[in-house]
Amino acid sequence: MTSESAVSTAVVDELGARLKAYEGRPAAVAGIGKDPVNEPMIRHWCEAMGDTNPAYAGPDAIAPPTMLQAWTMGGLSGHSGRTGAHDELFDLLDEAGCTSVVATDCEQEYLRPLRPGDEVTFDAVIEAVSDRKTTKLGTGYFVTTRMDVRVDQDLVGTHRFRILKYAPARQKQKRKPEEEGARARRPRPVVNRDNAGFWEGVERHQLLIQRCTNCGTLRHPWLPGCNTCGGPDWDTVEASGDGTVYSYVVMHHPPFPAFNPPYAVGLIELAEGVRIVSNVVGVPYDKVRVGLPVRLEFRRYDDDEDDPLVLPVFRVQEGREGGVG
Known part of the structure; x- marks a missing residue:
C-alpha cells in the first residue's frame, strides 16, 4: 500500500461523511486575547515589516489591520475557550493516514480599526471540510476555520484560515547526480521596464539601489515611484x-x-x-x-x-x- 492510499477507497465515503459532520461546530467559544491591543506589539510588528505608516504611531495610533490574528494567538499554553471539536477532527484525519499539514491561505475582513487598550474576544467555528482532494503533496482534505473577532459586542474583523491535512505522496527515490544527467535550467527572472536597470547592473556585477532624486530615500526592490514622497524621478547608487x-x-x-x-x-x-x-x-x-x-x-x-x-x-x-x- 502506498502512502497516498493510506486514505483507502474503502473508507473514503465513511471518513468524508464523518468529517463533514464537524462543519458548523465551534472550535473556540468566548476566547479572550491574552493582552489588550498595545503599542509595544504594534511597534515590534511595524519594525519587523518595515512599515513606517504614521497611522501606527503617536497618541491616535491604530493597529495595522493585518495584525488581526496576532491579538487572538494563545501562544504555547493555548486558550481556555478552545473546544474539543477541532482536535477530534484532526485525530480522525491522523487515524486515516492524513498525518501531514500545510497552510494554504487565509482571508481577513476588517470592519473597524483596533486601537491600544481594546480588549479582544473571539469565537471560532469549523466552517468547511472539503471533499477528498488529490494534490502533488498527497491526498487529503482542506479544512477551513473562521474566527470572528470582537471588542465588547462589536464585530471588528473576521479571519478565515485554510489548511490541507493530507497523506504524503510517495517520493521518488533520488538518483545520484551522475545518473541525473544535466541539471534543469533555473527559471529566469521576469524583467520589465521597472526593474530592467537592476538586472543590467547584475550582468555587470553591480548591485544597484534606486534613490529618489526628490527626497533621497533608497528603495529595494525597484519601484516606478518613491514610496516615501511619491516622486517619480530617481537615480541609482551601487x-x-x-x-x-x-x-x-x-x-x-x-x-x-x-x-x-x-x-x-x-x-x-x-x-x-x-x-x-x-x-x-x-x-x-x-x-x-x-x-x-x-x-x-x-x-x-x-x-x-x-x-x-x-x-x-x-x-x-x-x-x-x-x-x-
Missing part, C-alpha cells in the same frame, strides 16, 4: 556589498529540478539600509543565523551561452559563522 542576515528560511519543499534542497534563503539587510532576498552561501544551511555578516558575490548558473544567468548571492564572511542570536 551597494558596497556588505550586509547581515536580517531573517532567513530553509527551503525543503517543494522539490524543483533546478535546485538541490535544503538550502538557505535570506533576507539580507545591506549596509545602505535596504533589504534584499537572496541565497546565503559559504556555510551549511543549518549554520545560517540571524545577524551573520555576509558579503555580496555574483554567481553564474547554467552553462548557457545564449541565455546566461548571473545572480547576486551573499557569502558568510570567513570566521563569522558563529552568528548572533
Whole structure:
C-alpha cells in the first residue's frame, strides 16, 4: 500500500461523511486575547515589516489591520475557550493516514480599526471540510476555520484560515547526480521596464539601489515611484556589498529540478539600509543565523551561452559563522 492510499477507497465515503459532520461546530467559544491591543506589539510588528505608516504611531495610533490574528494567538499554553471539536477532527484525519499539514491561505475582513487598550474576544467555528482532494503533496482534505473577532459586542474583523491535512505522496527515490544527467535550467527572472536597470547592473556585477532624486530615500526592490514622497524621478547608487542576515528560511519543499534542497534563503539587510532576498552561501544551511555578516558575490548558473544567468548571492564572511542570536 502506498502512502497516498493510506486514505483507502474503502473508507473514503465513511471518513468524508464523518468529517463533514464537524462543519458548523465551534472550535473556540468566548476566547479572550491574552493582552489588550498595545503599542509595544504594534511597534515590534511595524519594525519587523518595515512599515513606517504614521497611522501606527503617536497618541491616535491604530493597529495595522493585518495584525488581526496576532491579538487572538494563545501562544504555547493555548486558550481556555478552545473546544474539543477541532482536535477530534484532526485525530480522525491522523487515524486515516492524513498525518501531514500545510497552510494554504487565509482571508481577513476588517470592519473597524483596533486601537491600544481594546480588549479582544473571539469565537471560532469549523466552517468547511472539503471533499477528498488529490494534490502533488498527497491526498487529503482542506479544512477551513473562521474566527470572528470582537471588542465588547462589536464585530471588528473576521479571519478565515485554510489548511490541507493530507497523506504524503510517495517520493521518488533520488538518483545520484551522475545518473541525473544535466541539471534543469533555473527559471529566469521576469524583467520589465521597472526593474530592467537592476538586472543590467547584475550582468555587470553591480548591485544597484534606486534613490529618489526628490527626497533621497533608497528603495529595494525597484519601484516606478518613491514610496516615501511619491516622486517619480530617481537615480541609482551601487551597494558596497556588505550586509547581515536580517531573517532567513530553509527551503525543503517543494522539490524543483533546478535546485538541490535544503538550502538557505535570506533576507539580507545591506549596509545602505535596504533589504534584499537572496541565497546565503559559504556555510551549511543549518549554520545560517540571524545577524551573520555576509558579503555580496555574483554567481553564474547554467552553462548557457545564449541565455546566461548571473545572480547576486551573499557569502558568510570567513570566521563569522558563529552568528548572533
